[in-house]
Amino acid sequence: MPRACGVQSSMTEVVNAVSVDRARREFLKTCMGLAAVAGLSGCAPLLAKSRLAKLLVAEPSPDEYRPVLKALLETVLPFGHPQFPLSREAMFARFDALFSLEQEARLAPMRRGLMLFDETSLFPEALGAVRDEERRALQAYPANDPEMVERQLDQKNAQDKKLLDFFLKKQGIGAVRFTEMKPADRKEYLWLWSQSGFGLKRQFYRTAKAVIMVSAYSQPELWKSIGYQGPFPDRG
Amino acid sequence: MRRVECDILIIGSGAAGGVLAATLAEATGKRIVLVEKGGHFGKEFFTQREWDANALYAGSGARATSDGSIPVRGGECVGGGTTVNIALCFDPVRDVWEGWKKDFGVKGFSFQPGTDDYGVKDLNMADCLAQVRGRINVHTPPDDQVNGNNRVLETGCRAMGFSSKHFELNMRECRQCGFCAQGCAYDSKQGTAVTFIPDALAKGVTLVHHCDIERLEWNKTQGGMVVKGAVGTVRATTPGSRPNAMPPGPIQFAGKLVILCCGAVESPSLLMRSGHPDPFGTLGRGLILHPSLPIVGVLDHEIGNYRGISGTIYSDHFHRSHGFYLECLFSHPVYGSVLLPGFGGEHFELLLKYRSLAGFGAMLIDEVDPENRVVWDAAKGKASIRYRLTEGDKRRMRFAAKTGVETMFAGGAREVLLPSEERLGPLPYPRFRSREEAVHCSELLFTPHQTTVTSAHCQATVKMGEDPGRSMVNSRGESHFMRNLMVCDSSVFPTSCGANPMLSILTMARYQGRRVAAELARYGL
Numbered sequence A: 001m002p003r004a005c006g007v008q009s010s011m012t013e014v015v016n017a018v019s020v021d022r023a024r025r026e027f028l029k030t031c032m033g034l035a036a037v038a039g040l041s042g043c044a045p046l047l048a049k050s051r052l053a054k055l056l057v058a059e060p061s062p063d064e065y066r067p068v069l070k071a072l073l074e075t076v077l078p079f080g081h082p083q084f085p086l087s088r089e090a091m092f093a094r095f096d097a098l099f100s101l102e103q104e105a106r107l108a109p110m111r112r113g114l115m116l117f118d119e120t121s122l123f124p125e126a127l128g129a130v131r132d133e134e135r136r137a138l139q140a141y142p143a144n145d146p147e148m149v150e151r152q153l154d155q156k157n158a159q160d161k162k163l164l165d166f167f168l169k170k171q172g173i174g175a176v177r178f179t180e181m182k183p184a185d186r187k188e189y190l191w192l193w194s195q196s197g198f199g200l201k202r203q204f205y206r207t208a209k210a211v212i213m214v215s216a217y218s219q220p221e222l223w224k225s226i227g228y229q230g231p232f233p234d235r236g
Numbered sequence B: 001m002r003r004v005e006c007d008i009l010i011i012g013s014g015a016a017g018g019v020l021a022a023t024l025a026e027a028t029g030k031r032i033v034l035v036e037k038g039g040h041f042g043k044e045f046f047t048q049r050e051w052d053a054n055a056l057y058a059g060s061g062a063r064a065t066s067d068g069s070i071p072v073r074g075g076e077c078v079g080g081g082t083t084v085n086i087a088l089c090f091d092p093v094r095d096v097w098e099g100w101k102k103d104f105g106v107k108g109f110s111f112q113p114g115t116d117d118y119g120v121k122d123l124n125m126a127d128c129l130a131q132v133r134g135r136i137n138v139h140t141p142p143d144d145q146v147n148g149n150n151r152v153l154e155t156g157c158r159a160m161g162f163s164s165k166h167f168e169l170n171m172r173e174c175r176q177c178g179f180c181a182q183g184c185a186y187d188s189k190q191g192t193a194v195t196f197i198p199d200a201l202a203k204g205v206t207l208v209h210h211c212d213i214e215r216l217e218w219n220k221t222q223g224g225m226v227v228k229g230a231v232g233t234v235r236a237t238t239p240g241s242r243p244n245a246m247p248p249g250p251i252q253f254a255g256k257l258v259i260l261c262c263g264a265v266e267s268p269s270l271l272m273r274s275g276h277p278d279p280f281g282t283l284g285r286g287l288i289l290h291p292s293l294p295i296v297g298v299l300d301h302e303i304g305n306y307r308g309i310s311g312t313i314y315s316d317h318f319h320r321s322h323g324f325y326l327e328c329l330f331s332h333p334v335y336g337s338v339l340l341p342g343f344g345g346e347h348f349e350l351l352l353k354y355r356s357l358a359g360f361g362a363m364l365i366d367e368v369d370p371e372n373r374v375v376w377d378a379a380k381g382k383a384s385i386r387y388r389l390t391e392g393d394k395r396r397m398r399f400a401a402k403t404g405v406e407t408m409f410a411g412g413a414r415e416v417l418l419p420s421e422e423r424l425g426p427l428p429y430p431r432f433r434s435r436e437e438a439v440h441c442s443e444l445l446f447t448p449h450q451t452t453v454t455s456a457h458c459q460a461t462v463k464m465g466e467d468p469g470r471s472m473v474n475s476r477g478e479s480h481f482m483r484n485l486m487v488c489d490s491s492v493f494p495t496s497c498g499a500n501p502m503l504s505i506l507t508m509a510r511y512q513g514r515r516v517a518a519e520l521a522r523y524g525l
């Protein structure tokens, strides 16, 4: 198949830029939901007031959110596995290329989303936006009357509290931050997010996993280790 | 603003739009303009990389229900869905159409060959279907083109005592690369972009791509509302696309007859944002998605899976009794890694067995629920797709999941997984180690963002029927509320068309095209 290779590859880059943009948009949306803090009242007792205030008001610095991102990548991808071909450095570089957290102002919610994820003790709290989003989803169907909706929201809250308590007891740890946990605890904590009663938290899990998988499995090194030969030779 | 005048304006160049353009060009000498939002890409553009192919999809591949939980895939390029689909062909399901005649007063669409609907010689579904099948080369590929993955479904069905069948496909000399959904790099797949649309262009149709129609324009006259055209914007041409007939910039089209073919998400949105009347609140409601649950098997040996024709085997064993199909399909690694449950070492171990994985989908013929709908979200400037499985559909989907899991085991799988992180009884997530464990499918809740069902078959949002209280367009596809405006695409089906929809849409478009050509005077043409 005759092809103008130069044209093809530059075209690929253009398209790539466009679609990466899309993938991260969904993740960003989720983080935005998490980070929107209107009505965040009930959680003060759980966190030292000053730390909570800082979390909600101050713009997190790279020194603060980078370790969270790193811990997340290390939890989702098995760098220790003998057959996993990518180094941590290569993967972080790849992720940075797709999500330049430092450079782009509009990725700010993602930075704060990561900080909120790090705060284990906040997990069961009904952050205003999380609850609002869930309420909207429940209200979209007229069969759910307002009282029922609020009851369901309370139940979801209770469910998340139980999940966290169970997790802490099982792992035998206090509510330390995600970044301070041992790898096995981190795995369980991330899993907790997939089990939440609130859609937005499950979506955080799902989209965080998706953007990391996408940035990993679009790389030919990984194709090789799983035996995927990619495009037909004439399209290589 | 640039102004383009024509007799017939067709908006959307997918399954329906492509056939209409060719049929009308072939049968009339009218000036026809075909407008498409996406780019015009040829085989040289298709790189067989999943990531690049997003350029061919609605929302760059990210279109989903409003909560983000169900991907609603659709093509957004010349050829629409037929450029990215996997070429599975089902003839229009006659019972379904007969049901529409009974329940919605739909007229015409005779299935008897030789019938003259509307007094037009040989205007009937049978003849139109034959014409379409011929043009896109619908045929059953030989048995030696069934790859290992499809054999797993075939074997499984046989062992379970379920009937299985070979798909008919619209292809020509398929190279079996396995990249249908990334756009066919060999022009083998006979979508409209390589069949009806070139026919239309050869007959003088003007194709304007990269052009997003923002709204329809209409006049209010004594006799009611009459459509007069549409306005939109031509974007700069994407590198790699074929050249465009119009330069970038705002554009206004004037046409005597306007035919909407934007698919079941965009056709209702365009009507809503154009202020099309909706006196009975039916517009956009009753959305059908054909939700599909992927079922993944792990075998103890390598099979051909991602190479070869994606879908050659299916089972309609449960179609009549439970309204679902088992249809073969397989994912490349990016999509596959996102679908597989979990993360970390366990997830990677599964991907290390990539070549020993098998996949098929349980595709549900979902029921109409008016709460499931498309809404134009003016603030966001895009369609909002609201959908959840009804309780009845969840029940059927649980049964379909259990049946699918058992079939996968019967086909030779050692383990079976669902794309889900739901806890099922003793299972932390749906990873079944034995066939007996399939009973836990009865506990599936299909919780959004926990269990992934996917959709590629949106339909039924601008329903057809003779009662304006329950439908938006009549049996001719003409709006009940605006003259000289037709809708002809997957959105006019009153309910699910009962199978993968492409061939039903193509046949209907052929039918309406031939009818319009014989009834030009109706539209002042």
Ligand SMILES: Cc1cc2nc3c(=O)[nH]c(=O)nc-3n(C[C@H](O)[C@H](O)[C@H](O)COP(=O)(O)OP(=O)(O)OC[C@H]3O[C@@H](n4cnc5c(N)ncnc54)[C@H](O)[C@@H]3O)c2cc1C
Residues within 6 Å of the ligand: B011, B012, B013, B014, B015, B016, B017, B035, B036, B037, B038, B073, B074, B075, B076, B077, B078, B079, B080, B081, B082, B084, B085, B086, B087, B088, B089, B090, B181, B211, B212, B213, B214, B261, B262, B263, B264, B266, B267, B270, B456, B457, B458, B488, B489, B490, B491, B499, B500, B501, B502, B503, B505
């Ligand atoms: C990945 C995938 C696989 C599939 N596999 C199969 C299969 O194997 N068999 C099968 O039968 N069906 C399959 N389908 C479904 C089938 O392709 C669709 O049902 C069919 O294409 C719908 O036809 P349509 O004419 O209604 O709309 P489409 O084919 O979607 O065409 C609509 C066109 O209108 C354009 N448009 C939308 N809005 C505007 C606007 N405002 N201005 C201008 N243009 C606009 C869109 O860009 C699009 O090109 C698949 C779909 C997908 C996405």
